Each structure stands twice: as structure tokens, then as C-alpha cells.
Amino acid sequence: MTTLSLKKTTSAWIITILVLFIIAISFGITMRFNQGRDINLNPDTFYSIMTVHGVTMIGIWSCAGMMAVNYLLSRYVKTSVKLNVFAYAFTVVGVLMIWASTLIGKFHAGWTFLYPLPFRVAWAKWGTPLFLWGLTLLAVVWLVWAIGMVAQILRNYSLSESLAFQHLSRTKTPAKETPPFILISFVSLIGIIICLVTAAILMALLFAEYYSNGGFVNDPLLVKNLTYFFGHTIANEALYLGLATLYEIMPEVSGRPKFKTTWYVALGWQLSLFFILTAFFHHLYMDFVQPISFQIIGQMASYLASIPSAVVTVLSVIFLVFGNKIKWNIVNGLFFLGVTGWIIGGIGALIDATISNNIVLHNTLWVPAHFHTYNAMGNVLFSLAFFFWVGNEFVDSKDYSKFNKLLLALLIIGGFGFVIMFYIGGANSIPRRYSVYPKELNLGDILATLGGAFASVYLLAILWIFIDLMKKCIKVFSSAR
């Protein structure tokens, strides 16, 4: 049951997320134009902006996934609005702390804050603790939130039902069905809990060193493993949460029967939980100190991760759409486009997850190329689709607006144009995270300017969407009951 207060909280989330998104995109465009030498920022300003862009983007899209799941979960189990409001309030506090540390304190260790860089203070002294405490706050708050949601699921479904084990039998139809939404949310929330616990441990290790004045020293290799375990997992689980909403909403708005949990959907998602936890090893391919067996597991898990989540979902979507009369609208349109973008980005990821390619692609622009593809043209679109869908709930309408052709064109041209410049840059050995490119690599300059220009087109589309959505979101607050 969805209450008005749940709608209001969700609306607040959407407004906040979109505002932060627009600012973060502007930061992104600023970076691209600086790399193209169209503007001229100090390196430390550039890297502060880069840091805040990264954390903000990862943060808001994880929140978008969690709050969407929270909203839809109320269809199946009793959820707590208080918990939702709590998460919202402290997320805002955490974001403000991080913004202060980076934009005022000029903390610029990158969003991955790879040890020991945060401790080589080249910014305001308070920048490091404020950034780390801000992240710790976010990790703890989201951890509580995720645990709360898992608890709510477990009140109605047993552990094996939540994991849809009863669907594994191909012959028997189970007594109690687990909707795909519950299965995927559950698996993804478990993944999120694991990675947030990792974040907490990571923070504890960093604080131990920071506050012990050199009495406690960390192992850079261990910290690097933990860092990427956290970073890789949160980025991917955010996307999985977006997929959970896809499974729930897309058939509904297309006038098709709901997705059913079949044995392969069940098995696929159960396995994805497993692969997601070992695929992060691909971030350490160029660290030869890492045991070689881990490197091999990394490549294997990265490959296999594509089977359960990607292939199962893609085929589900294709079977949903193919040859059926679909009522196309902005909601399922964004989902469909998002799946396409996600798969294209996934191909880029698979190429980079191959060790023999990684040796020439690692930390080049190929990396932002692929993750921007499946974020800006994948996960973001899933969340926007949810926003449009829930926007109609706010105003009690089942009449979804059409996907405006011009808007579609702006999104596709802007979004793919933006990432293509990254791909070309990566294949031309242009490094990532350079505020400006050295003269030997000045091909990067023109690509950056073009990328910035395309991103501006993408920003136009987002502004359009923002204005559209605001009308509905603001209405919730004025409704009396």
C-alpha cells in the first residue's frame, strides 16, 4: 500500500536527485571543456570537481535505485516511511559534507580516494576527515536502510522464498510465488549490504591510520582490494536495482502480462550475486602483486556476470516486446533505450575485462567510456523511467505521456556522442583523469571539446525531463491527503 507520505518522500528524493544530477552533469561538461583547453581551471580545482562529480553520481543513482525499490516494495510488504525519511535526511547531510570537503576544502583524491592519497594532504587539512566522515555517514545510513528493507522482505518471504529457490524445480509449480521484483531487489540489496559493510571496514582501516599518527599502517594492496570491492559493487548493484524496477513496471505500462519468475530467471539472479562479488578483481589486473589466481577469477567472473543478469534480462525484454503490439510511452521507451545502452556499455566492459586488452586500456579513457555508457545511457534511464511512472502515480493518472521524438533524439545523439569521444580517446591511449593532455596526446583535446558539446545536448534532454517531472512532483506536496 502506498501512502501519501511515501509519495511525498519519493517526490523529495526525485527533486533532489535531479537537481544534483544537473549540477553534476555541469561539472562533467566543465571537465570535458577543460580537457579540451576551451577553459582553463587550476588542476586542483579540476580534480576537486572530478571527485565531487564521481561521488555525487554514484551516490544519487544508488539512492534512486534504493528509493524506487522502497516505493515498489510497498506493493508486496509493509514498508517503513520513517526509515525512508531518515535515509533521505542523512543522505542530504552526507552529500553536504562531501561537497564542502571537495568544493570548499579542495579535497581531490578522486572518488575512489585510493589509499594513501587521502593522507597526502594537498588541500585544506579538514578536507580529508570531512570527506571520509561524509562517506562513512552515507555508508552507515544506506546500510541501515538496506537492512531495513531486507528485514521487511524477510517478514513476508522466507529466505529461500526471497531467493526464489522454490522456482528452481522445472516441473512443480510452487505454492507461493516470488515475483521477479522481490527476487532481484533481495539479491541486489544483499549485494549492497555486503559492499557497504566493506565500505565501513575500509573506513575503519583508514581512520585507524589517520588517528593513530602512524602507529597503524595499512597494506596498500589490501586497501586497494577493499576500495574496488566497494566501488565496483555499489556501481553495479545500483544498476541491478534499476533492473528490479524494470521487471516490475515495464510489462505493466506496455499492456503485457507481468513477468513470471521461471527457473532460469531464478537461477540467473542467484548466480549474479555470486559473480558480482568476484568480478571486481578486474580493477587490479595491472597490479602484478595480486595473486595470479585472483586475476584469472576476475576475468572469468567478469565474463560470467554477463550471463545471468544481462542475457537473462535482455531476452526477457526482447520476448516481451518482439512481435507484440506495445503501447509505447516515455516509461517503457526509456526502459527499452536503457537496456540497449546498458548492453552496449557491457560490451565495452567485457573488452576491458580481458586481461590482454586491459594492458593497453587500463586507466585510459576507455574506462569512463564504458561506465558512462551503462550509467548515463543505461541506469539513469531506468531511474528516469521510474520517475515518470511514479510521477503519474502522484497525480493518479494512467495516461503516460508519449516519448517526444525530439527528446529521444537529444538523448541518443547527446548521450552516445558524448561516450563515443571517450571510446575513441581510450583506443588512442589517452589517459583518464588528466586535467589537460600532454602535447604528445593532444588528440585528446579535440575529442574532449566534442565530448563536452555532445554532453551539453544530453544536458538539454535532462533539463527537458526535469521540467516535465517537476510539475508532477511538486503537486504531491500540495495535495491535502
Added chain:
Amino acid sequence: MDIYRFNEKMYKSIFICTIVLLSNYISFAQESNYNYDEEKDIYKVISNVTIETEQGNQKLSTIYETSPTILVLIYTRCYGICNPLISNLSEQIQQLDIKKDFRVLVVSFDAADRLSDMERYAQQFDLQNDARWIFVTTKQIKPLIESVNFNPKWDSTIQQFDHNALLVGLNTNGYITKKIIGIRGSNELQAMLKEINNEFIVSYPLPRKNMLFSCFTYNPTTGKSELSIGLLVMLAPALITFIIVLSLIKLGKKQRKTLVK
């Protein structure tokens, strides 16, 4: 229900295991004696001097070309590190069950040592009949020790050389593939055995401050790093999540029960 008691027991045992493992690690955290000179002359060919053996004079290359060789530099009058070096090395070699073919060539860097002195020296360690060990002298001490960067200093007051304990690993082409300075653990020796057999070890740790949680302990037996307590830290999140979920299940059941009442 019993299952709850079982759960409780399990949590307890997990925690106890964790703590035991942690405390174990702390007590074994060790100092490293790495010396930067070990890196000198890597992949250079050793000076092919003539050595004097029981079978007469021969070139050094006739030794290392037949099998990879560990070269040890000692002198028999030494009161210092030479004896412990040899006894330690022979002990380690006996303890390690080594299938690889290799030899230990002990060369004196003291011009006063004769072949008979070396023979007596070998007997002292009961190594005179061990086919793996060869004790020799050479007339070309200077080119030999220079080519491996070994610089003993004669101290006339105590009538002893001031010198390091040095092991030089040679592959069958006479390349110096690894050096060990000082008496070190058998791990280092195993790394040397790998490298003189031309196996590639992709990385190694440098000396550093004690780290409580290090990810992997480097083990050259396998040429790989072994998992140490750091891995436990990496597994902890999954373990903790597991415990959280179990607790939630328990909580959910309790709440349902109270609802029924």
C-alpha cells in the same frame, strides 16, 4: 526452537575463529631484512673464473652449465657468519623437499685457503659426500667477487674479514638471477630456486613498517602470494552480511509469533 540455539552457537564459533586467527597473525608479524644491494648485478653474467676442484682445475661454467647453481662465498677461518650460513643453508635444503635439480658451490674468498682446508670445512658440516655440494677454491678471487659485488674487508687487528653473508643464484647460462644477503627464511631460498630455474616471479614486497592486515603473504614455494589475514578482512563483509540476514530471519519469525499471539 533448536535452530536458534544452533545459530547462536555458530555465531559464537565464527567470532572465536576470527579472534584466534587475528591474534595468531599479530604474533607472527615479522620484520623483513631486505637489503637493496640484493638487486645489484641482476641478470648479469658471472665472471667465468677458473676454480680448483678435487678433479683438477676447471671453468666455473662447467658447474653452472650442468645444473643451476647457488654460489656461496666463505672462508674457513671465519668466526663469524660463515658457519651459521652454511649450516643454515644445508638445514633448509634438507627440510625442503626439493625436486629441482641444483647445486651448491661453496667458494673460498680467502687466498690463504687451500683445497684441503675446504675439504675439512665440508666434513665439519658432514657435506663431504653430498653430491649436491661442491667445495672449491680459486686463484681469481678478485674478478669473481667483483662480478657479484661482494666486498670483504680485511681487519688486521682481529685477523678476520668483515663481510656479508651472500648467496648468488646462477641459472644454466651463468646469469645472476637472484641474490640473498644475510641469513634469511626458507621462503627466500625457494624463490631463489625458482629463479635459477628460469621461472618468472612477477612481483615481490619491499621492506616496510609492520602491517597488521596485509593481504597476502608472499610465498615463493608456489611463486604466488598466499592468503593471510588480509583475506579474512576481505571475506568479512560477506560473513557479516550472512550473520545479519540470519538475525533478520530470526527477528522476522519472532515478530510473526507475537502477532499470532
Added chain:
Amino acid sequence: MKVQLFVLILFFSSASVIALIAYYVFRSSQPTTTNKESVKDPIKKRGIFLFIWFFILAVIFSVTLPKSPYYIFTDETPNQVVYVAARQFFFMLANEPIEPNVPKMEKIEVPVNKTVEFRVTSFDVNHGFAIYNERSELVTQTQAMPGYVNKLRWKFKEPGNYKIFCLEYCGAGHQLMQSSFVVK
């Protein structure tokens, strides 16, 4: 063909195929197209598709894995060792081991078509050690991690002046870190 060009073409062609399939699927759902039928027997089709995909991945995996840097040039004795230590924001290259607190920078020349081993470490934060050829193409790389030495082996096929850039973000001077050596 160099790896980068190959993967770029591979990527663009797969992306185009995916886009075309997406468009085709989308078109089939339009009210105007009447002759399409929805998928029959989806479970079996799915099984076939999964099998093909798994097979492709397995083949790529077994072909590419042996080309990983941990396995190449391993059975050779390198002709030269180059020691590398990275710091914020410069590289030290030397023919002899470099100790912390004793800066050492030497002009490095390495032979062409012979195996060279770089022993790479860092004395402060994580850095990257990436070698670029005269055409500014990334040839090979490894990470420079404090406390550890990574051994990178390579055989340079062309003589020339090679550049080194830092490929792990290390602070505000990251983009300025560079060095070079000569292959003769």
C-alpha cells in the same frame, strides 16, 4: 593490427549490431507491422542463445588468457633490468636499484628486440607506469604500488624514443608526470 584498433572496431561493430537488433525488435512491436509473430517457445530459444553466448565467451577466454602480462616473456633471461621508482610527481629510472630517500635518475638505453625487465615501485602513493612509443601509442603498463615491486617484461620491436606517463591518479600533478628512455 594493434590491439587498440582491433577492440575499437570490435566495439563499434557489436554496438551497431545491438542497436540494429534493438531497432528491429522495436519495429516489430509497432501497430503498423502486422505480419510479425511473437516469439514461440521462448525457453528453448533462450537455452540455445545462452549456450552460444557461453561458448563464445569460453573461446575468447582461452585464447586471450595466455597473452596476459604475467605469462609473457617468462622463459627468457632479460638482457637488461631497469629500476623504476615513482614519486609525486616524477619518475626515477636507473640501471641500479633505487633506495628511498636516495634519489637517482639515469639516462636509460635499452636494446631493441631483446627482453627488458622493469622493476617498478612507488615511494609514496599509487602511480602508474605506462610506456608509450613514438606514435604515442600505449605499449604496455604496470602499476607502481608503494611497498611492492612489480616486474614488467617487454621486448621492444622498434627503436626510438619511448615516453612514460603516469596512469594511476596520484594528485594534482598527475597529468605532469612523465619520463622517457631510448630503445636502440
